[in-house]
Amino acid sequence: MALPATRLKRVIGAVTAATMVAFVAACGSDDTASDGTVTLEFAQWWGAELPAGEFDKIINDFTAQNPDIKIKLLSAPYASTKQQLLTGAASKTLPDVVGLDGAWVNDFAKQGAITDITKLMADAGYDDSELASQIQLDGKTYMIPVVNFVYPLFVNKDLLTEAGVDKVPTTRTEFLDAAKKISASGGDAKGWVLPLDTAVPNGVQNDVMSWLWASGGSMLTDDGKPNLTSAEVKSTVEFVQSLNDAGVIAPGSLTMKEQDKVEKFSNGQVGMMIDSLAHINLIKENKPDLNFEVAALPAEDGFTGERGIPYASWGIGISDSTEHKAEAFKFVSYLMSQETNAKLSTIANGFPGNKTAEPDFSNSDPLFKAAFDIYQQGYPANEFVGLPKSEDLMRSFAEQLQLVLTGKTSVDEALAKAQENWSSVIE
Amino acid sequence: MTTVKMRRTFAKVGVVSGLVVGGLFAGLPVLWLLSTSFKNNGEVFQNPPQLITEGFSFDAYRAILGDGAQLRFFLNSYIVAIAVTILTLLVAILAGYAFSRFTFPFKKTINAVIVSVQAVPPITLVIPYFGLIVALGLYDTYLGLILTHMVFTLPYAIIMITAYLNTLPRELDESVKVDGGSGWTALWRILVPTAVPGLIAVGVYTFMISWNEYLFALTLTRTDEMRTVPIGIQLLMGQHSYEWNQMMAMSVLGSIPVLLLFLFFQRRFIGGLTAGAVKA
């Protein structure tokens, strides 16, 4: 009945061991080692989206050139990265260098979490004329886009041919027509796919507003105020509504996420989607025999102006609280250098943030060359970049759009309501 | 006599068919999960759906088991869940002993606080918690995760252990005291060994809670060196596409320890719950 002393000891021993493990692990290390090397933490979601090991190679090249700097990669998926940066900013534990989406910049900058890079560029004597773009707030740069990804129209050639459409649509009318034909051609396939989940509402940016930008439209006034009740926005939403009324949108839209969109396209469940060019490899890997191509997003009938091409960026910023700003900027300028930037864009299937860097198309898919041409004919457009609480803006728009698509409200009412919501956020 | 026999047979058929229907409800989704883990990613939405596809392979398992980072998630989950289980039992035994064997001022109040702590919504805590854990220097550490999980496992453990100890007669510990031993000796020499079935029930339960915890494991870690299996599974969801087969393979692998634990201890687990639940 009595517990033998040895067993008791063993229990206590196990507990002590477990606690010790925990305590040893708890003792963090200081970021400046005794030999003077500096460790920079770099939080981003990029590593997860590149072929395994490729990002490490680029980082290793940097540390080989700069033996006194070490880079510690903190990789997480996009959504988790955002939440961690947010909580990190609140508790002043933001990693030294952070991957940013243009849509986050306003909030982080206002919070004082990310630092003014303009000053660091001046301190380092950096020539910024090579940078394709800089994301600024009140004239100060807070983010530099490292790699840009355009969002063209993806079309499934086989479904299109089956449906008797021989030409990739270039106008909204042609698109609606093609979508109807695909949906009517038997089987389960639908013409288009629209992810409108409100937990991750980026479908508003990628799949809805992109139609507006492609016809040269804008959701903001010239001085940056919301302008959702304009004729341009209205015709865009009415176009989406007409697609919905025609029954050509894949079912499940209202809780669909970006992943589901890509999946439905890869599986031949939808004929057309608007998606990041970066996904070409992914689709080919999952469905090697899928016959698809990319094209410019259709514009309003008769539109002849320059088309806005929706894009997203891997941006980079530097923590305001880091003690190693100079080293951090050294790393940023390495990523932006002609050679590295070209290499990174090539493996990421994106377009370089350094104007002088030429992506190497020799080994990549011919579709990239096609997309690069589309890109160069238009201008990159993403009006959510730099807006405050942009995810919230997208969500309130998505909610109104959901009401329209379920027939619970009219387009005018929905846009008036969205305009009201946006106006209270964008001052 | 035959009617009684027939009625027994009818009853038996009834129970078995009820069990089969319920078993399909419980088991079919799991079967589909298992089947998906052997498919290749392009076959997941194949129409018509098939349980075993042409692309049947162990590739997804190979990918998970061959990837050091994924294995690290498993190691982390083991370290955290085992430490949480041991420490929870230890702390809950002490508290349960106090509640079961002593009367003292504020006993009811302290007990009510501990019981109602179970009701505190995690979402309430998430907002201030991060800053607090950072301030304590526990961010991205095992200890931070372990202590956090313990806050959620302790109350139920204390209730169960108190109930279990209450079923053990006081004569047990008093015999030790008569021999000159202290309450401490009585607890560890007599009560704890006697209470093993109850402790196993609590331990299995605690391990499961910790192994599956998601919200805080995500919030309180930021490097792959500290992340646990549920987060690892979520990482496979990626931003752009689902790695269905790998997610499912990792889920299967992640559930095996819990399944084994349950299989191994199921008699004692249910027995321990019985004693705690049906307190005299």
Add this chain to the structure above:
Amino acid sequence: MTLTAPETSTRAAPAVPGRSRSTLTRRLVPYGYLSPTVLLIVVLMVVPIVMVIGYSFRDNVIVQENSVFAGFANYTKVLTDPSFLSALKNTAIFISVSTAAHLVLGLAFAMMLNSPLLGGVTKAIFRIVYILPWLFTIAVIAVIWRLLLDPAGVVNHVLQTLGLIEQGVNWFSDPSMALWAVSFVNIWAGYPFFMISLLAALQGIPGDLYEAAAVDGTNWFQRFVHVTLPQLRPVIISMAVLDLIWTSHQFALIWMTTGGGPLNSTEMLSTFTYKQAFSEYEFATASAAAVIVLLLTMVLAFFYVRSQRER
């Protein structure tokens, strides 16, 4: 070890001769045993609760350096927000449907698994099958059901093949369907713990109670109503309250299946609070919402504490 222990003895411990501990020390002993628990709960539970209450009375906490006292403004804002009120309604439906179904399924399965008509091996196999949903972490449960209930998924395929539905149902994305779909998933995921606890309680019912009832010539249903239910009552009550509490905490499942949509039809108090904090950066209103949620659950906790005392 048999557990035929009678009532807990309440006899005071006899004074042990030869031990001269001061009464003060002796009085402190129980607190000593409780100290690790109390320390942990104070630091990691009471402190953050106090912090969140503090946030809820301020303006622009966390995102701005100098926030100011705002009185009850945040509370007014939350309580007059129609999406908060609909979240409250959805949560009430979600937790009551889930708990009722957990109870019914848990009890039905537990009684079948406890049936004296079946052999030990059969029971053991079914016990394992029935416990399966409990083994999966909530992220996996969300993913597997997204896969199964996809408009092009296997559930629709099977129902269509059987002729039960004509067109594929949008389980998660039809506003009139989504709340029931997430409740169903939660029922699937949550009944095993109920079942196991009730199974344990059933096994603790003394057999002679049934024998006595059988002698009286009662049928199965009468025995169920007059013996089983009264014996299980304390367990059922405390499990039900505990389940209401736990279900109201459910965040990950909702977030990963519907995200609160479509049209807020599955918005819960937890997802509402999370969105306020991490998407609108309104940490002050989020804190106020969190405090309101805390107060509501404390009402449940009150009943739970009482049900525990009764046992």
